[in-house]
Each structure stands twice: as C-alpha cells, then as structure tokens.
Amino acid sequence: MAVDKEDMPYFMSKDIVDQRDPNRQTPHRLINLHELAKVGVEFLERDQMELPNLAAVYSMKNRDAISISKATPGYNELIKGFFKEHLHKDAELRFIKSGSGYFDVRSADDEWIRIPVCAGDFLFLPPGIYHRFTTDHNDMVEAIRFFQCSPRWTAYLRDDDGDKQPERNEFLLKNGLIKSDRHQRIMSDIANPLVVRLNPNGTEYTCVYCNQLLD
Template sequence: MRAYYFDNLPGDQRLPHDSIPSRPVSDESLAAINVHHWRIPVDCGDCEEQLNAVAKERGYRNRDTLSISKEGLGDLYEEKIKGFYQEHIHEDEEIRYILEGSGFFDIREAPQDAWIRLAVTPGDLLVVPAGIYHRFTLDERNNDEPKWHAIYRSSETDQNPHRLEYLRSIQVA
C-alpha cells in the first residue's frame, strides 16, 4: 500500500492525484490516526492463517466477500461507485483485504482535515477506524467500459499506437 497526500486538484477521481513532488505519509502517521495495514500476498501458502491472526487480534467474528465490479454489482454498479466516493463515516471499523483489482481509499487526517490517499492493490489488508471520514474509488485500471468509438482513417490514424502495434503483430511494419 502506498500512502500520500491527495493533491486536491479537480479531475477524474480514478487518477492517482499525487502531488509533484509526492508527499508520502509514513506508517507512523497512519498509526497516529488509527489506520492500520498489513501486506498478505493473496497467493501465499499461509494467507488464511495470517488473516485469521489479524481477525483474532482485532476481535472480528464475521467475514464476507464483495466484488466491486460490474459483474459483482450488476445494475447497482454506477450508484455504488458514486456512493463509495461520497465522504462518510462508519460506526464500526471498515476492514478491507484486496483480492484483485486496485483502487484508492481517501481518509481525512485529523485535526488538519487533509486528504490522505491510500493506493491499494491485491494483498493489502486495510483497517479504517470507526468515525474517520473517508471515501473509496476504483482506479483507472478498473474501467471495464470498452472503447468502441470509431477513429476514422486519416494520416493521424496511420500513426496511432494501436494501429502501429497491429501492423507489427502481423509483421507488416
């Protein structure tokens, strides 16, 4: 997991929004606001044991699996994605173990009220405390909308990287 201060610039929420230069946030700073994380690779031999150890340490009794995808959420996908990105709190800890895909948890740093962005990928286990303002979004790699718009033939399309790759793939270029 990579943690850094969100740049607060307008634009697509699915983009990294990392400042230039980047302003990383340390594990100690996250611990100070009760945000905890572990790295448990999804393909490790004792993943279940590691997850069980964290669950026991924190007193968790239940687990469920949620697929945040068009397949998993169906007609509710767009509504859910928008809802996840609305700043909110929970009355219980939010625990997320990322099995596949990637995205961003944005959390409010108290008392400064700055956004910290947590870039999560498979194997990241994240605990967001009850009462902390936060939001979530998938990143741009999780856009399963096909790009089926036509790009009409022209001198520019002859130089399009996809066109050039196609020509290389059939050994014409």
C-alpha cells in the first residue's frame, strides 16, 4: 500500500506490526501544518526547479542523493536502522524525487506524528528533533539531501545518549517545550527589563531567553 496524498499528516497508533503500514489511530486523527510548525517541522509540495531557491533560503550549500529499494544490499536491515528513534546535530532538508515512505516526528506532547511523503514533497526537520523514517510497501524512495557544510550523519538514539546532546536542549528551548535555567532564576527579578519584557496586553511578561510566558 502506498501513501495517500489525501490523508496526511496524522497521529500514529502505538501498536505497530509492520512499520511500512499506515499505522493510523482509531479514530483517525489528522494534524495540520500549523501544529507541525510548533516543533519546527516544515512540509511543503514543491517543483524540483525550485530547489536552488529553497536551498538558498535555508543556507544549504551542498547536496547529495540517496536511493533505497529492495535492490539495495541489506535493505531490510537498513530500513530497520532508519526506523530507530534518533536525532541529528544538523538540520535535515529532504526533497523526494520518486518513490514514497513515511517520516515520523515527535509532537509537542511526545506523540508520534506520521508524515507520508512522495515525489515532489519537501521536508525540513530542525536539529535536535527526534524522528525516524521508513519506506512504505512500495519499498522504494529516492531523495535529494541538503546540508549547510560537510554532512554529519551520526544518529544519536533516544535510548542511548540523544538527550545528552546540546542540540536537543536547544531544540526544546526554541520550541517552548522546556524553560531555561535563566527563566527560572529571573522569576524573582520580574521588573528587570534586561531579562523580561511586558507583553502588549500589559498583564503578562515573557522571558527574553526562552521566549516563554512567566508563570
């Protein structure tokens, strides 16, 4: 079964028999692109002619291509490895040339969101986000990968040392998923304009370090 362009993205079921299945929840729960943006993910449909402009927007200077199929040596083990929850220290920028599959990312509430991808799809994942990838039952995908400098494809597994990476903490702070140590300390100094700013409503303050409301 290939991915359905009319049905994406969505929250995944916790019961997975085959990672290449759609694995939807019952009832089916869709998620919109605005919700994806809350964890720094961008998902667009673009023509390949637009890639140079997109690469410039994201300051991506280099690229390579990857093709995975049943003909790839060690295919089954390869997709099992891709499906382990992990993060990278660098942003991921992918354009799907052909084939199809699924990128899974963690929501702000730590649920799995499944993003079906196929030819013409463009996906940006920020550094530090936990994610995984699998082909679907077409068992084939070809993608262009973009990177800012030399690629660092080291995967930091969540079960190992992923949470220890500074990029993980930066991701959580940037997306408002945790509060910084400074945020906690300035609660006693709420009148200091160097560390807080008064919001337009005149009743709430925001931490200048992590851009979150002060409780």
